Amino acid sequence: MDSDDDSPFGYDAFQRTCPSHTVLEMLASKWVYLVVCALRRGRMRNGELARKLEGITPKMLTQTLRVLERDGLVRREVFPVIPPRVEYELTGLGRNLAGLLIQIRSWAEEHAPDIKEARARATEHQDA
Template sequence: MDTIPDLRSWGGADAYLRTCASRAVLDVIANKWVCLVLGALREETMRFGQLRRRLDGITQKMLTKTLRELERDGLVHRAVYPTVPPRVEYRLTELGQNLGRLMTEIRVWAEEHMPEIQEARERYDERAAQDPMPV
């Protein structure tokens, strides 16, 4: 059995290596709230309250954490306007728009294939609930 070569020699990151920094990026984008925030912000610039209402089930704490992480990674721009109270708006950066397109495709795929996944889960659960058959 051959060992998979280190792919960095062909121009960069190799997420299959545990020390690769791209894994931190994958950790961010694998989060369901990141996927949904990016999708919501692709539609329009939004304020915190609008986002929270759009993302049913997200807590204030999780939305704050997610937005800060996305801002830190250069995917979301946070604009604060000097009003009383301060108005804060969030929009995707160009990099965020690019990733947002991919995340929208993933969300759409999940919505379209949900019935098939649910059926597969039910079949699996039925098999797992049966007593094992002797070989």
């Protein structure tokens, strides 16, 4: 009850400079959450990630990893061998973000039923 102010408006109303905006934009990307969760187990190769996250296309996997690398959440290590070998792992910041994701997941699991119930009631009323 301390950071309990309206402060998103303190930055320029959620434009590019607001930290929350930066973070929520990251989390909104469809695969970021899954990739970070997958990497919590330890370093992994591109192929292992692709198998773990079934449904992801190579393009989206690479794209997601590049963004995470650019933002300092993932470290990328290339071994100069043939065939190529590349390993990814979370940085300290990345592991820290994983902690936040777990908080979000726990909130989600606790309250998803309420949301679903509300949605069900809403579609009922509109059908009526």
